[in-house]
Amino acid sequence: MSSSDIFFGELIGTATLILLGTGVVAGVVLKKSKSFDAGWVAISFGWGIGVLSGVYVSTQLSGAHLNPAVTLGIAIDTGVWRNVGTYVGGQMVGAIIGATLTWLAYYGHFKAHLADHEIVSGSRTPGAKAFNDVRETEERREPAAGQPGPVLGVFATAPEIRNTVQNLATEIIATMVLVLLVLGIGLNDGLTVSGTGGLMVALVVVGIGLSLGGPTGYAINPARDLGPRIVHQLLPLPHKGGSDWSYAWIPVVGPLIGAAAAAGIHNALF
Structure with missing residues (x-):
């Protein structure tokens, strides 16, 4: 693989992943959407399908890491x-593009949602309580300067209970599960050649969302969280609130630690 193949493969694959992933969250969160209030199961499957699509789009070009944590785990293992920087660069650019495309696709819905007095003031709290991306405290008031607002959850993750140790541990554990699976698939040539490996990764992402996604929203991917959070920071959306940068290090550092631990375990055992 050439450096350009790796960069553009990761870019298009990660953009596809983020577009479909943040897109399903937007559909569930934004009040005027047809899928409004569909809940956490819809979000988990939407992200899984996003992973599956991103993998199949980019496998032939870059091997479809789509995640700096996966790239780190493979490098350690x-x-x-040599190409770690190229992988991560493509992933970050792709994540920013994917989140921007979601904003364009739902442009009118973002405007309507953030112009709705019931949403911005919080006199009506959305009924979908199964997903953690939009917290009730964010919906009950006009966001103060720097505070997370009612659409940040479309772009980035946030914990239901703010506890640094627990939140970091959740991201570490969830990412360990993901990277152990990815490295295990690499030992089986049949899964890699048949393309079944991509399906298995997508299904485990769904499983992580359903089993471990409740506490933090399961970033398990630094580019997935940081790229869209940057987009949220830059978008000209009124009443959007802050981008919660005080939390932003956890969905970056946690997955990287989890990936390193998974690679160490895998290397020691295999």
């Missing part, structure tokens, strides 16, 4: 670091 194999000892090959």
